[in-house]
Amino acid sequence: MQPFLSDERRPLYEVKANLFKGLAHPVRVRILELLSAAGEVTVAELISETGLEASHMSQHLSVLRQHHLVLADRRASQVFYRLAYPQVADLLRVARILLAEILETTHDRLVSTINLPSLEPETAR
Amino acid sequence: MQPFLSDERRPLYEVKANLFKGLAHPVRVRILELLSAAGEVTVAELISETGLEASHMSQHLSVLRQHHLVLADRRASQVFYRLAYPQVADLLRVARILLAEILETTHDRLVSTINLPSLEPETAR
DNA sequence: TGATTGAATGATAGATTCATCAAGTCGTCA
């Protein structure tokens, strides 16, 4: 495993693919969205919000930390997480825009597939 | 496997994670970047550009198609690929911006780690 | 101090993804 970007000679597309790997899990996306919305959240809140087992949550948070996507700091007995950069939220936003486009197009295609090749004559109308 | 977004009741963060999965491989990022830059590229060009084995390239192209990220069309004996949506290029761009930010911060931290806790007195200068 | 709660780490089996090779499809052209 080498989710780090330490090696500056690594081609950009590898580093970029690596970033996407860090985002490639529903739980991690969910975490980042919660942090985007709330600014700062404790692990306990993340757990109750997602229903995940604590150690499982910790593992995903660890992945996000290794990818430099979130920052943690401990205050008293709790650990608070937040986005490491506002650009992380930008990335999620742009992804959502792309998905909206894809879903719309796919939906349209589906609808026209249903409507056009019908062998029956239009009923009523 | 279900890289499709057919199920509209699926929570958005799952669909989003799935999108990122489609992007989570250096070869696929590379392909998308080539398509972003050139508009339209044949499989043969992608192969010679990346040095990949044909079947391997095909598999990655298949993943990208399933994720609705690229479109293929056959003209004569060759198959041309292009981005399915300009927003795909946007996503790559935003990722690059985020990475630049991360790399800069990481680099700065590294430099200050090297400079500050030095026990030696500054040499010459 | 010892017990308790919040969180991280280690270990591991099961699931997914990747790279490679063999085989198949589709179009062109001799």
Added chain:
DNA sequence: TGACGACTTGATGAATCTATCATTCAATCA
């Protein structure tokens, strides 16, 4: 037609990732 070039699909072992359980660490408080 049939042989070749351009791709795609299928199958498979190796590598990676995920979910779960057990253990450990860190801070609070009785």
